[in-house]
Amino acid sequence: MGAKAFKLMIAGLFAISATIVPVTASFAAGEALGAKCTTEGESTGTKSTSLVCKENKSGRLVWAKVKLSDSNLAPIRPLRAPRGSIEFWHWRAEDKAIFDKIIADFQDLNPGVKVTQVISNSTDYTNTALNKVRSNPKAAVVTTFRGSQFNQAATAGLLKDLSNEQFAKRNVIKSMMGAGQYQGKQLGIPYQSLFNNPVYNIEIFKKEGWKLPKKFSDWISYCKTAKAAGYVPMAWMGAFRPQALQIINSSLMNTASTDAQLNAQISAIDTGKDPITIKWVKDMAGKYADLRDAGCFPDNPKGVTEAAGNTLFATGKSPILPTGSFSMGGIVKLNEKMDGNMGLTGFNFTDDVNARYTGITNNTFILGINSKAGRTEQRIARAFISYLVNGEVATAYANGTKQHVTVLDVEYTDSNLRNTASIMSERLVLAPRFTFLNQGVRDILEDALIAIVGGETVDKALEEGAKLIKQKLG
Secondary structure (H helix, E strand, C coil): CCCCCCCCCCCCHHHHHHHCCCCCCCCCCCEECCECCCCCCCEECCCCCEEEEEEECCCCEEEEEEECCCCCCCCCCCCCCEEEEEEEECCHHHHHHHHHHHHHHHHHHHCEEEEEEECCHHHHHHHHHHHHHCCCCCEEEEEEEHHHHHHHHHEEEECCCCCCCHHHHHHCCCHHEEEEEECCCECEEEEEEEECEEEEEEHHHHHHCCCCCEEEHHHHHHHHHHHHHCCCCCCCCCCHHHHHHHHHHHCCCCCCCHHHHHHHHHHHCCCCCCCCCCHHHHHHHHHHCCCCCCCCCCCCHCCHHHHHHHHHHHCCEEEEEEEHHHHHHHHHHHHHHCCCCCCCHHHHCCCCCCCCCEEEEEEEEEEEECCCCCHHHHHHHHHCCCCCCCCHHHHHHHHCCCCCCCCCCCCCCCHHHHHCCCCHHHHHHHHHHHHHHHHHHHHHHHHHHHHHCCCCCCHHHHHHHHHHHHHHHH
């Protein structure tokens, strides 16, 4: 890669799959195998030849070769596709232009093949996509969100098993594939590695002399300071639940002392065993009221649309966009001056700077093959996915959309992807929002939190939400 190494997406990623290999190669910035390094977890990239800063047997931090895939073999080249046409279903309208170019190149390599994107917004996609593709033999490549939607597709037998595909073993980062696994089978390839953490305006923070908040009381102080300086502290979009409640990941992450306990707590809400009026949820919801009372959110917060929230941030009226890395591409389209002017920061909902977790990561946009599609269509889909997980193609996608990806041999050249140093140093947890498997229950809980930001009391919002969940679950 370039002159600087960047830290990998997930803390501890290499503890799972790292292997030291005694070879003698060096990099442009001077990083060499076996040479001393200073920051554990720092990496030169996700290429087959990348190095990672890792403790050796003597306890020294040195540059080591890393094994990222499920195989010792090199990534495979894209498969060839038979003639025919398929549909590629997803929700990323902002990626359409990049996918158009990728698809055009794929079609040039495979004469007689046509791939058509079918795109809807994330809410509609969540609610209706699986039912629509089930009876559509042309809908051969289907993406799913991590969590309830992937689980629904898996349990319904809608996704073809990719476990034995060489591109699933050799072209992707093994430790990032869990979101596409079900009952021991690889039913999908998570394509994006996201960070569901606040995006901040680097220039504004430098100009104002502000430090990034590291604990909850810092966030309260920041909001008061930013509001007094004439800013909207956070460009929160309460009229659009999917983005408004990206921060639920941060508010959930430290509500339990172990991952198992956190999963159990969420499951108890998900199944109706516990009501959302339970103490831990009430305590979490109270933080939303604290943020509201500190002036963190826009005026009329429940009326702010996604477009309006993005505009607040893109125009510099708000220094923080509380969504995630996936928003950066759209922001640059709104204001080119924001290119290279965005960073990511954790959102710690506790006052413990040593809390278990201080940031969020998520592997999603799960690429799958529709098992209900025709045989020829499935073969085209298989070739298309193998093309998407080729290093050169994934590099074009990543830098073109400003999205980190889970594919090997990708080089990040986009400044916005490199300006993630602050989040890379956080203690990251896989987004707990998507541990909920009952979308309806999660929606009701999230609507209650939105109501609190809008001015409702914590008790009333949760009590009304608990009644709705009880009715829904019977």
